[in-house]
Amino acid sequence: MHNASVSTEPLTNTEAASQKRSLKSNGYLLAGAAIMLLLAAFALLAPVLAPSDPNAINPVQSLKSFNFEGHLLGTDNLGRDLLSRLLYGGRITLISSVVAALISTSLGTALGLIAAYYKGWIDVIVMRLTDILMGFPFILLAILIVAALGPSTINALIAVAIANVPFTARLVKSEAARVREREFITAALALGANHQRIVLSHMLPNIISVTIPTLFMTTGWMIGQTSALSFLGLGTQPPTADWGSMLAESQNYMASLPQVAMLPGLMIVIAVVGLNLFGVGLRSSLMREE
Numbered sequence: 001m002h003n004a005s006v007s008t009e010p011l012t013n014t015e016a017a018s019q020k021r022s023l024k025s026n027g028y029l030l031a032g033a034a035i036m037l038l039l040a041a042f043a044l045l046a047p048v049l050a051p052s053d054p055n056a057i058n059p060v061q062s063l064k065s066f067n068f069e070g071h072l073l074g075t076d077n078l079g080r081d082l083l084s085r086l087l088y089g090g091r092i093t094l095i096s097s098v099v100a101a102l103i104s105t106s107l108g109t110a111l112g113l114i115a116a117y118y119k120g121w122i123d124v125i126v127m128r129l130t131d132i133l134m135g136f137p138f139i140l141l142a143i144l145i146v147a148a149l150g151p152s153t154i155n156a157l158i159a160v161a162i163a164n165v166p167f168t169a170r171l172v173k174s175e176a177a178r179v180r181e182r183e184f185i186t187a188a189l190a191l192g193a194n195h196q197r198i199v200l201s202h203m204l205p206n207i208i209s210v211t212i213p214t215l216f217m218t219t220g221w222m223i224g225q226t227s228a229l230s231f232l233g234l235g236t237q238p239p240t241a242d243w244g245s246m247l248a249e250s251q252n253y254m255a256s257l258p259q260v261a262m263l264p265g266l267m268i269v270i271a272v273v274g275l276n277l278f279g280v281g282l283r284s285s286l287m288r289e290e
Contacts, residue, residue, distance in 0.1 A: 029285060032216075032278025039271055043091040050084035055239045063257045076246075076260050077253050086263060089241035094271065096157040096235075096242070097222035103161035104222070105215045108168025109207075115169070116176035117199050127173070130166035138163050139228060146234040153226075153242070156235035160225040168214060172207060179206045213283035220275030227268055243268050 042049065051070060058079035065074045073082040115126040133141065145159035179185065180203065188198050223243075229235040230244030238245065243264040250260035 026281065026285070028277045029281030032274050032276070032281055035270060035274025036278055039090065039094060039274065042087055043094050046084075046087040046091050050081070050087045052081045052084050054080060054084040054088040054241055056080060063253060063260070065257065066259070073263060074257065074259060076250060082260065082263060085241040085246060086243075086267060089243050089246055089264065090267060090271075092153060092236055092240065092242040093223060093227060093244070093268075096153050096226050097219050100157040100161040100164075100222040100226065101215055101219040103158070104164040105168055105211060105218055107161075108165045109172045109204075109211050111165070111169040112172025112174075113176050113199055113203060113207075115173045116180050117195070117203060119180075123173075126169065130169050133163070133166040134170075136163075139225065142225060142229060143232070143234060146229060151234045151237060153236045153240075156226050156229040157222075159229065160222055163225075164218060164221070168218065171214060172210060175207045175210045176203055179203050182206075209283060209286035213279040213286065215279075216275050216282065217279035220272040220279070223268060223271050223275070 051072065058075070061069070061071070061075050061079040062077050063075065064071060064079075066072070068074055071081050071083070073086070076082055076085065111126050111130070115123040136144075141163040142156075142159040145162055146155050149155040149158065185198060185202060188202055193202075226235055227242065227244030227247070230242050231248045233248065236242040236245050238249075246264040247261055247268075250264070254261045
């Protein structure tokens with residue numbers, strides 16, 4: 001019986017570099033996934049984990065520090081439990097950002113695919129429309145949309161989703177245009193495949209390495225933008241909490257109790273970093289598989 005031989009040949013420089021990139025991207029992926037799962041668990045279990053009603057006011061206990069009479073993270077200026085508001089606020093912030101990212105990525109992907117596939121005057125019209133939208137500063141365009149629709153969580157997520165569409169459309173169009181020129185697309189056209197089948201069955205699967213990571217990184221971007229609109233009073237309205245509105249409410253009390261602003265700000269940073277790490281790691285893994 002012969003033992004299986006094990007190769008003892010040293011790795012080439014290319015193989016070693018490839019393994020190093022693989023480990024690095026997997027590290028990003030795992031770190032991002034861990035942060036995302038933790039935040040999702042906190043948001044989903046908010047009714048169980050929150051020690052009290054997030055909107056319950058108790059002026060006698062306003063601006064109390066850590067672990068004051070059952071308030072693990074203290075209280076805000078109205079005596080509301082900070083932990084409860086962070087948990088419930090995370091629900092609103094994360095859900096609205098995910099929905100906004102889904103809308104933005106879906107619309108941007110559709111426009112990018114249409115422009116890349118049909119080319120000609122359709123490409124020109126789609127790209128000129130995206131140029132017009134990109135001519136406005138992102139946050140200014142979002143503010144204009146909310147001003148027209150009225151301040152609310154739903155209108156804020158619609159605003160940031162629309163404002164981000166041109167960026168996704170341009171990214172997808174660039175990748176889809178490369179796929180459009182490949183031989184299997186030419187072969188499908190020669191065989192008489194209809195346009196819808198070519199776009200959905202041949203082009204879309206070949207840009208997944210761009211669209212899926214973009215969705216996660218866009219979600220991180222949306223967290224910052226929806227929080228910014230809430231900070232300006234154009235997003236989630238009181239007394240409902242989200243991380244942006246918590247920052248706005250606490251800005252006048254940072255000198256007396258810094259944690260009222262630091263905690264929601266820290267949660268925004270952690271969420272954005274986690275989603276970006278996951279997106280970068282996922283993009284590296286998908287591109288390596290192609």
